[in-house]
Amino acid sequence: MPPRSRTLRRLVSGMLGACLIQAQASEPAAPPAHHRPQGYQNNDIEFAPKSLRDLIAWRWNALREGLPRPPQAPTPAVAPDLAFIHANAQAGAAMQPAVTWIGHATVLAQLGGLNVLTDPIFSERASPVGFAGPKRHAAPGLALAQLPHVDLVVVSHNHYDHQDEPSLRALAAQPGGSPLFVVPLGNKAWFTAQGLTRVVELDWWQSHRVGAVEVVLTPVQHWTARGLGDQLATLWGGYALLAPDFHLFFAGDTAYSKDFQRIRQHFAPRQGAAGFDLAVLPIGGYEPRWFMKTQHVNPDEAVQIHRDLAARQSLGMHWGTFELTDEPLDEAPRALARARAEQGVADEAFFVTAIGETRRLARRGAP
Template structure:
C-alpha cells in the first residue's frame, strides 16, 4: 500500500481517492482559487460596509447543564460555533471565542457580534466537532481554554490534531477519514465528505482534511456542515443515500459573495435550501453569517436571501432558521 510522502507535516497515511500522498482534494471537484484570483477579488471593490458592533436580542444565553434523552437543543454562539445538547451530552462545533478570526491578534476579521454564550456560562463540554483548520473554525486560543476548563474530546478529520497538539499538548482527539465513525457515549459521529479545502499558512494548503459530520443518537440523526461548496449537490445526496432521512441539518448560509470567487467552496442560501431538500432533513439551522466579515455580502444579507428563497420554494421560515447569537431552538421531534 502506497504511503504519504514526508512533505506533509500534519498527516502521513495511505493514498486514497481524496489524498495524493501530500494533499487532500475533492474528487472530481474544484480546486480553491489561486493568489491571482485572490488579488482580483480583494482589489475589485464591491464589499458591503458592516457595522462595527451588533448586539443580539437573544444574548447572552445561559444554557441548562444537560438536555437528556431524545430531546435536541441547538444554541447559536456565533459564526460556525453552536452548542448542541442531546442525550445528556454537550457538543460544541468549531469553537471560536476570540475577537479575531486570524493568525494574529492585531489584524484580520474582527468579531462584530459578541458570543451568544459567555465562555464562563458554558455547561460542561463533552465533545468538540472540529470540521477543518481555517481560522474562523479552528481557534487554538479557544481550544486551549476548553481543554483547561472542560477537557473535551475533539473529533476532527485527519491532520487537524497535529495543528493543535503543538500548542495544546493535553487535548484529547479522535481523528477520522471520510467514511469513518467515532463513538462517544450514546452517540456515533460519522465523518462525511464535503467540498472545501484547508490552510493555516502559505505552504500547507489542503494538507489537513475537511469533513461534515452526521451525529447519530437517541434524537435521530443530525448533519453538521462547517463549510462546503454545493458541488452539484453531491455532499447532500451522499448523506441521504447512506443515512436516510435526518431530523435536522446545520448548514452554512453565508460568506458567498462574489460568486465567481466563492462558489466552489461556499454555498449561498439558495444552495443551502437545495441541500436541505436533497439530504432529507426535516429542519435546518443556518450558520456562518453575521459574526466575522469574510466576504462581500452585507451582514444581514444571508437571512434576508434565505427567507426570500424559502418563500420562492413554498417553504415556511420555521423549517430553516438562521439563528442569531444566543438564540436557542428545541428541534421538533
C-alpha cells in the same frame, strides 16, 4: 497415479495456493480517491485555491465598489437561557434536543446526553494574530465561562475562523477536564503540538462513538490551509451526530456538491424517510460568486442542501459575525427567505436565530 504422488501433488498445490493468498493479502489496499500524494481532494472537483492575482482582483474590486455595504441593522442577539441550558446539560438520557447559536459556525448542540460544540471560536479576531484580521462584529452568544461542561468538540477544518487556537485551549482547560476533540485526518498533530491530547482523527465515513452518540465525518466540498505551504495537507468535512432520539448534521464550510445526496443515501437505511432532524448549514460568506462558489454555498444552495438531506429542519449559521466576504453582514437571512419561497420550503423548516438564542427541538419520531 500412486497414492504417495497424489498426496505430494496436493501438498504442493495447497502450499502454492496459500502463498498466493498470502501475497494477495499483503498487497496494500488502494488509497481512497480523495487521498493524494500531496494531501487531499474533493469528490467532484479538483480544487485549487485561488491565485494571488485572483485575490488581488477580488479585493481591488471590493475596495472600488465599497463592498461590503454596511448592514441595515446589527446582528440580532438575545441573552442566553442559562437556566435551561445548564439544567438540560445535567439531564442525561432525558436531555431535550436543543441548539444554541453562539455565533459564526459555533453552535452548542445538546443531544443524546452530550453537550457538543461545533467549530468553536470565541476570539475577537479570526486570525493567526490578535492585532489584525477579520474582527468580530457580534459578541459570542455565550461566553466561555457561561458554557456547561462541554463533552465533545467537532472541528470541520483548519481555517482560522473554524479552528481557533485560543478557544480550543480554553476548552481543554475547562473545569472537569478537556472535551474530546474530533477532527479530520491530518489535524491531530496540530492539536498535539498545542498540548491538546484528547483527540480522535477521522477519515470520511469513519465514525467514533461518544456515549450514546455516534460521530461520523462526511465529505463536503472545501479546502484547508493555515499557512502558505500547507494547502490541502489536512482533510476537511461535515459531521453526522447520531443519537438514539436525534440526528444532527453539521456542514462546517462547504460549496454545493453531490456530497449531500451521497450523505442522504449513506444514512437512508438507518433514517428511513425521516432524514436528519436538524441540519446546521452555512448561509453566509458567498460573494463574489466567481471567487467563492467552489468553497462556500449561497442561501439558495443551502436550501438545496436542506432538501438533498431530507432534513426535517435546518438552522442557518456562518453569517452576521465576521465580515469575510462582499455581501453585507445581514444579507444572508433576507436571501434565505427568498430562496425558501422560490424552492417551496416553509419558513420554519429552514430558520435563523438570534445570537444566544436556544431552539428546543422535537425528538426523533415525534410528530
